[in-house]
Amino acid sequence: MAVTLADVATRAGVSAATVSRVLSGNYPVAGATRTRVLRAVEELQYVVNGPASALAAATSDLVGILVNDIADPFFGIIAGAVQSEMGEGPAGGTGGQKLAVVCNTGGSPESELTYLTHLQRQRAAAVVLTGGAVEDEEHGAAVAARLRRLAAGGTRIVLCGRPPLAPAAGEEGKGSPEGGAGDEPDEGDGIVTVAFDNRGGSRRLTEHLLSLGHRRIGYVAGPAHSTTTRHRLEGHRLALGEHSAGLLAQAEHFTVHGGDYDRSSGYDGALELLRRVPDLTAVVAANDTVALGICAALRDQGKHIPEDVSVAGFDDLPFSADASPALTTVRIPLHDAGARAGRLALGRETPPPGGVATVRVELMVRASTAVPAGRTD
Amino acid sequence: MAVTLADVATRAGVSAATVSRVLSGNYPVAGATRTRVLRAVEELQYVVNGPASALAAATSDLVGILVNDIADPFFGIIAGAVQSEMGEGPAGGTGGQKLAVVCNTGGSPESELTYLTHLQRQRAAAVVLTGGAVEDEEHGAAVAARLRRLAAGGTRIVLCGRPPLAPAAGEEGKGSPEGGAGDEPDEGDGIVTVAFDNRGGSRRLTEHLLSLGHRRIGYVAGPAHSTTTRHRLEGHRLALGEHSAGLLAQAEHFTVHGGDYDRSSGYDGALELLRRVPDLTAVVAANDTVALGICAALRDQGKHIPEDVSVAGFDDLPFSADASPALTTVRIPLHDAGARAGRLALGRETPPPGGVATVRVELMVRASTAVPAGRTD
DNA sequence: CTGTTAGCGCATTCAC
DNA sequence: GTGAATGCGCTAACAG
Numbered sequence: 136m137a138v139t140l141a142d143v144a145t146r147a148g149v150s151a152a153t154v155s156r157v158l159s160g161n162y163p164v165a166g167a168t169r170t171r172v173l174r175a176v177e178e179l180q181y182v183v184n185g186p187a188s189a190l191a192a193a194t195s196d197l198v199g200i201l202v203n204d205i206a207d208p209f210f211g212i213i214a215g216a217v218q219s220e221m222g223e224g225p226a227g228g229t230g231g232q233k234l235a236v237v238c239n240t241g242g243s244p245e246s247e248l249t250y251l252t253h254l255q256r257q258r259a260a261a262v263v264l265t266g267g268a269v270e271d272e273e274h275g276a277a278v279a280a281r282l283r284r285l286a287a288g289g290t291r292i293v294l295c296g297r298p299p300l301a302p303a304a305g306e307e308g309k310g311s312p313e314g315g316a317g318d319e320p321d322e323g324d325g326i327v328t329v330a331f332d333n334r335g336g337s338r339r340l341t342e343h344l345l346s347l348g349h350r351r352i353g354y355v356a357g358p359a360h361s362t363t364t365r366h367r368l369e370g371h372r373l374a375l376g377e378h379s380a381g382l383l384a385q386a387e388h389f390t391v392h393g394g395d396y397d398r399s400s401g402y403d404g405a406l407e408l409l410r411r412v413p414d415l416t417a418v419v420a421a422n423d424t425v426a427l428g429i430c431a432a433l434r435d436q437g438k439h440i441p442e443d444v445s446v447a448g449f450d451d452l453p454f455s456a457d458a459s460p461a462l463t464t465v466r467i468p469l470h471d472a473g474a475r476a477g478r479l480a481l482g483r484e485t486p487p488p489g490g491v492a493t494v495r496v497e498l499m500v501r502a503s504t505a506v507p508a509g510r511t512d
Numbered sequence: 513m514a515v516t517l518a519d520v521a522t523r524a525g526v527s528a529a530t531v532s533r534v535l536s537g538n539y540p541v542a543g544a545t546r547t548r549v550l551r552a553v554e555e556l557q558y559v560v561n562g563p564a565s566a567l568a569a570a571t572s573d574l575v576g577i578l579v580n581d582i583a584d585p586f587f588g589i590i591a592g593a594v595q596s597e598m599g600e601g602p603a604g605g606t607g608g609q610k611l612a613v614v615c616n617t618g619g620s621p622e623s624e625l626t627y628l629t630h631l632q633r634q635r636a637a638a639v640v641l642t643g644g645a646v647e648d649e650e651h652g653a654a655v656a657a658r659l660r661r662l663a664a665g666g667t668r669i670v671l672c673g674r675p676p677l678a679p680a681a682g683e684e685g686k687g688s689p690e691g692g693a694g695d696e697p698d699e700g701d702g703i704v705t706v707a708f709d710n711r712g713g714s715r716r717l718t719e720h721l722l723s724l725g726h727r728r729i730g731y732v733a734g735p736a737h738s739t740t741t742r743h744r745l746e747g748h749r750l751a752l753g754e755h756s757a758g759l760l761a762q763a764e765h766f767t768v769h770g771g772d773y774d775r776s777s778g779y780d781g782a783l784e785l786l787r788r789v790p791d792l793t794a795v796v797a798a799n800d801t802v803a804l805g806i807c808a809a810l811r812d813q814g815k816h817i818p819e820d821v822s823v824a825g826f827d828d829l830p831f832s833a834d835a836s837p838a839l840t841t842v843r844i845p846l847h848d849a850g851a852r853a854g855r856l857a858l859g860r861e862t863p864p865p866g867g868v869a870t871v872r873v874e875l876m877v878r879a880s881t882a883v884p885a886g887r888t889d
Numbered sequence: 890c891t892g893t894t895a896g897c898g899c900a901t902t903c904a905c
Numbered sequence: 906g907t908g909a910a911t912g913c914g915c916t917a918a919c920a921g
Binding site: 180182183184185186187188189190195196197199204205206207208211212214215218222232234235236237238239241246249250252253255256257258284397398402424427428430431434453454457459 | 557611634
């Protein structure tokens with residue numbers, strides 16, 4: 136690490152400033168000197184000192200991507216897409232390169248805050264937060280506050296698959312001309328969001344089940360206090376309620392609140408559901424992974440899918456189409472969403488009006504859902 | 513971002529040095545002043561400037577984790593485990609906190625080098641490289657060289673699931689007392705590796721198939737030029753060769769070299785295999801994901817698993833036990849391996865002798881493999 | 890086009 | 906136990 140800019144300058148017989156200029160590439164330098172400098176860099180195996188550079192320029196090339204579970208392809212796909220948008224800066228050189236890194240919060244709000252602090256320390260160029268947020272007053276406020284500070288400091292903030300920030304406390308009366316609008320996302324802080332239509336997708340999914348003739352539909356929900364969990368559940372109940380008040384009334388009894396978005400939540404949830412409602416004809420899962428756990432449990436109980444019980448997931452992860460039977464689910468264009476978030480983070484795409492873009496989701500009807508056995512029409 | 517150490521100092525009525533000291537926590541400071549400083553920090557919402565701090569201290573808290581595919585749980589599990597080892601530094605404060613970040617190379621050697629350069633720029637405290645390496649003379653040498661420079665600069669390097677570095681070129685005659693040992697991993701460069709026994713696991717898996725009575729065993733290999741691919745294939749053929757020369761001779765014909773470690777490689781590979789050897793009784797996959805693709809293809813061809821064809825995977829990812837039928841595979845203790853790599857990266861665990869630790873793998877026999885149909889003993 | 894001059898914000902000697 | 910001074914390595918005005 137000993138070799139510095141000055142060493143290169145000496146070696147090339149130029150000033151440090153010149154070396155800096157050829158390296159950043161954003162300044163005219165004579166071809167001959169450039170070559171000389173580059174050769175010196177090569178010979179000395181010089182590598183820029185990031186901290187020093189960041190300090191002097193007051194900018195960083197770090198872009199953070201926060202995910203709730205790095206072992207979950209849902210986040211992997213988004214993160215990969217975000218990352219794929221970095222790399223090719225407008226200029227050709229190594230200059231505009233961003234270092235996109237993903238930080239695994241494990242869904243813990245504390246960890247989320249810790250990472251945000253770290254990123255703020257590093258003066259990150261941008262940070263992308265993916266996936267549902269924990270619905271906790273205190274932490275929510277803390278995260279929002281930190282995000283606003285980051286944004287104020289010039290860090291671009293993008294929310295992907297996470298609902299927009301609520302307006303800051305005490306913001307409403309603060310000279311806003313339109314008065315107490317109150318519940319609309321505040322603009323102007325520069326925080327942009329790419330939202331998933333969890334509610335709408337979930338609703339369509341349940342409508343599909345209803346239209347097939349299902350009336351006893353179980354629901355294995357995701358982690359408590361997660362925005363995603365809530366939105367999907369709301370969509371489900373919206374569909375139920377639109378069909379009949381009776382269905383909506385029994386919804387709570389047909390819902391089990393699983394733990395994480397993992398296989399065992401589905402497995403255990405399905406068992407519990409079967410205990411409560413032995414003649415269940417369909418189960419909706421918080422997501423595809425949970426759905427697979429549900430399938431396993433049903434099979435272990437001697438139930439056939441979809442003959443005895445229909446099962447549906449959410450997300451349409453790659454493995455869902457290959458499951459047996461292939462899973463009916465709601466496709467979220469995770470890659471597109473992530474790519475867009477990446478472009479937004481780089482300021483390469485103009486933010487949507489209002490700062491919120493909602494990506495469309497699509498119902499994927501496959502083999503795991505069918506007309507319930509009792510139905511003969 | 514405007515608020516600096518000096519601001520806090522002024523506010524607290526102390527010198528910048530004192531503020532620095534209470535923040536780093538590694539220096540005696542009077543209780544009263546400490547409280548005063550901390551309050552000022554709080555009031556001003558001060559956050560350390562990472563670059564400045566790193567520059568002055570010549571150290572960084574960045575730890576990089578390189579993965580080949582961030583959407584693959586194989587890497588997610590390892591990365592998550594590595595990350596879980598960071599966070600609780602020896603001291604209590606926010607001082608010893610490391611920022612563990614994962615970088616997605618997509619399996620591309622260029623990208624790998626780019627990330628290593630970035631990490632070197634940032635003077636990363638450590639970098640963990642996970643998963644198989646691409647077997648390419650040139651890139652291998654380039655990566656090795658860069659890793660050695662990083663290590664020389666004080667960055668800890670840990671290889672996890674990747675074979676140890678070959679000795680540096682021209683190193684053999686360079687005053688090494690024991691002369692041209694040549695093909696043993698060079699120690700002394702401080703690069704430590706946690707290796708997976710891919711060869712041994714693969715061998716045991718194929719032995720299992722042979723012992724069941726299978727003789728026409730197809731193999732859908734992983735990406736070409738990957739160390740992992742090669743090692744697993746070698747283990748497979750080792751088992752074949754030990755059983756009979758005939759099996760080994762036809763091995764190449766029974767092997768299809770799929771593309772990536774994904775579902776479609778398995779699907780397409782199985783189809784090709786069936787074309788070549790219609791009366792196949794078993795197929796071994798490069799990994800579990802590929803195995804699932806194989807299962808899908810076989811089902812689409814009207815084959816039953818395991819009655820008509822047995823299928824086996826590798827890695828034992830969480831979903832494998834839930835597949836239907838449950839997948840016979842080789843379990844790699846990914847979490848343990850990652851955790852160990854993390855500890856090694858932090859210097860919290862003493863490196864194994866020789867710098868290489870090999871983690872044991874375990875054959876998991878489940879429902880996807882059975883005695884072939886023709887066999888009646 | 891290139892060299893010179895100042896800091897960037899902090900950690901760390903030294904003194905006190 | 907605390908303050909004052911110095912420099913980490915680089916970039917960004919300025920001159921020339």
